[in-house]
Amino acid sequence: MMDRSEIIGRVRKAGVVGAGGAGFPAHVKLNGRCDVVIANMAECEPLLYTNQALILEKAEEVLEGLRLAVQATGAKKGIIALKKKYVECRQAFEEKLKDFEDVEIFELGDFYPAGDEHVLVKEVLGRTIPMAGIPLDVGAVVHNVETLYNIKRACLDELPVTEKYVTVGGAVRHPIVIKVPVGVKFSELLDLAGGPTAEDFMLIDGGPMMGKEVTPDDVVTKTTSSLLVVPAGTLPYSARRIRTDLQLKRARTACCQCRMCTDLCPRYLLGHRLEPHKIMRTVSFGLMDAESLVNSLLCSECGLCEVTCPMGLSPRSINAGLKKVLAEKKVRFSKTEVKAGRPERESRKFSAKKLLVRLGLYDYSRPVERADVKINAREVKILLKQHVGSPAVPTVKVGDKVNKNDVVAKVPEGQLGADVHASIDGTVVRVDENSIVVKSE
Ligand code: SF4
Ligand code: SF4
Incomplete structure (x- = not known):
C-alpha cells in the first residue's frame, strides 16, 4: 500500500487539479484529514455527459483513485454520490465494487445543483458545512470523479494530467464526448461534433448555468468539462x-x-x-x-x-x-x-x-455518443494558470523540444498551484506570461 506522503507527492508532481470546478489543486485536498471522501458524480449541469462517459469506460480506475484518496486522508470510507437516473454508471461501479470494501454508493435525486459541495455534503452525510466553510470543516473531502481518475493515473501510472474528457454538445450536429489533449482549440472540438446547427450562438466552456463564454480560439484546460453551443433566444445566451x-x-x-x-x-x-x-x-x-x-x-x-x-x-x-x-x-x-x-x-x-x-435547452438534451477519436493536434496552447492559486512559471524556452508528459512550467515552491505538462510531442514555439505554445513536428 502506498503511503500518504507518496500519494500526495505523486499527485502534486502530476499537476492534478479539480476537473469539474475551479481547479483546486488535488494534493492540497489530500493533505487534509477527514473521515469520508465523497466522489462527486452528480454531473448536475444540463447537457453534460462527461462524467457519465468516463465512468462507463473507467469505473475501476475511478474506484482506485477513490481508494488512494481514502488512504491519503485517513478516511474510514469512500462514497460515490451519483444520480439515481445514472443506472448504467451504477452498474459499472457495482461490477467492480467487490474489490473495494470501503466504498459505498449513494443515490442523489435529479435536481439542480446536486453537485454543489455544500448541497452534496448535506444530501450524502446530512452534515451542514458552515457558511464560507469547506467540506473538511465537517470531516469530508469531495473530489470530482475525473479528478479521482487522474489521482489514480498520477499514483499508479506516474502520468501527469495532459488530457481531458469533454462533452461537445448543445446546438451541434453530433453531440459527443471525447478525450482531447489539454491546449487544443475549441474550434477543433466543434469540427469533431459536426459544427454548430444554429446561426447565432454563443460558445460556453462548462455548463449552461455556471460556464463561461469562450471563443473558438480559446483552448481546453484541465477544468474544461464541456464545450456547449448555446443558441440565441435561450436564457443562458441572453443572461x-x-x-x-x-x-x-x-x-x-x-x-x-x-x-x-x-x-x-x-x-x-x-x-x-x-x-x-x-x-x-x-x-x-x-x-x-x-x-x-x-x-x-x-x-x-x-x-x-x-x-x-x-x-x-x-x-x-x-x-x-x-x-x-x-x-x-x-x-x-x-x-x-x-x-x-x-x-x-x-x-x-x-x-x-x-x-x-x-x-430553452430541452430540445438539445439527447443521447450523446462517446467518440473514440484520436485528435492529432498540430499545436497546443498550454495555459500557465488552469487552477486556483499562482500561475506556473515556464521551465522551457522557445526552440526546446518536449515530449508529451514533460513538465513545462512549475509552481514556485511554497505557493498554491499546480505544475503543467506538455500534452503533445513537439517544439516550443512561444512562451509568454499566460501560456506556452507547442507545435508538433
Ligand atoms: S446564484 Fe442565486 S440562487 Fe444561486 S446561490 Fe447565488 S443567490 Fe442563491
Ligand atoms: S423580482 Fe426581485 S425579488 Fe422577485 S425573484 Fe426577481 S429579483 Fe428576486
Whole structure:
C-alpha cells in the first residue's frame, strides 16, 4: 500500500487539479484529514455527459483513485454520490465494487445543483458545512470523479494530467464526448461534433448555468468539462449578454420583491444568511446596508435565481459584481456555523428537467455518443494558470523540444498551484506570461 506522503507527492508532481470546478489543486485536498471522501458524480449541469462517459469506460480506475484518496486522508470510507437516473454508471461501479470494501454508493435525486459541495455534503452525510466553510470543516473531502481518475493515473501510472474528457454538445450536429489533449482549440472540438446547427450562438466552456463564454480560439484546460453551443433566444445566451450596470438599472425598476429568488436559493435553503431579494432591494435603492452586501459572498453563482425570477432579473450577476468589489476591499465573510436549515428545503429542490425547459435547452438534451477519436493536434496552447492559486512559471524556452508528459512550467515552491505538462510531442514555439505554445513536428 502506498503511503500518504507518496500519494500526495505523486499527485502534486502530476499537476492534478479539480476537473469539474475551479481547479483546486488535488494534493492540497489530500493533505487534509477527514473521515469520508465523497466522489462527486452528480454531473448536475444540463447537457453534460462527461462524467457519465468516463465512468462507463473507467469505473475501476475511478474506484482506485477513490481508494488512494481514502488512504491519503485517513478516511474510514469512500462514497460515490451519483444520480439515481445514472443506472448504467451504477452498474459499472457495482461490477467492480467487490474489490473495494470501503466504498459505498449513494443515490442523489435529479435536481439542480446536486453537485454543489455544500448541497452534496448535506444530501450524502446530512452534515451542514458552515457558511464560507469547506467540506473538511465537517470531516469530508469531495473530489470530482475525473479528478479521482487522474489521482489514480498520477499514483499508479506516474502520468501527469495532459488530457481531458469533454462533452461537445448543445446546438451541434453530433453531440459527443471525447478525450482531447489539454491546449487544443475549441474550434477543433466543434469540427469533431459536426459544427454548430444554429446561426447565432454563443460558445460556453462548462455548463449552461455556471460556464463561461469562450471563443473558438480559446483552448481546453484541465477544468474544461464541456464545450456547449448555446443558441440565441435561450436564457443562458441572453443572461450573459446583459451588462451588470444594465442589470442594476433593471433591478431598480422591475424588482417586485416577490422573493422567489430567495425561496428557491439552494444556499438560503441550507440555512445560510443569503437572501438575494434583500440584496436586490439594498443595491437598487442605494441603501448600502453592509451586512446584506457581505452576505453576497455566500452566493455560489449557481444561477437558479436568474432562472426563477419572474421579472427576468439576475440576482446572481449582481452578487458576482458585489463579490468582486468586496474582494478588492479585502472584505471576507468569516466562517460561521449554520444554526438550522430551512424545513422547506426538500420540497423546493429544483428539478433538472424543469431547468432544461426554463433554459430553452430541452430540445438539445439527447443521447450523446462517446467518440473514440484520436485528435492529432498540430499545436497546443498550454495555459500557465488552469487552477486556483499562482500561475506556473515556464521551465522551457522557445526552440526546446518536449515530449508529451514533460513538465513545462512549475509552481514556485511554497505557493498554491499546480505544475503543467506538455500534452503533445513537439517544439516550443512561444512562451509568454499566460501560456506556452507547442507545435508538433
Ligand atoms: S425573484 Fe426577481 S423580482 Fe422577485 S425579488 Fe428576486 S429579483 Fe426581485
Ligand atoms: S446564484 Fe442565486 S440562487 Fe444561486 S446561490 Fe447565488 S443567490 Fe442563491
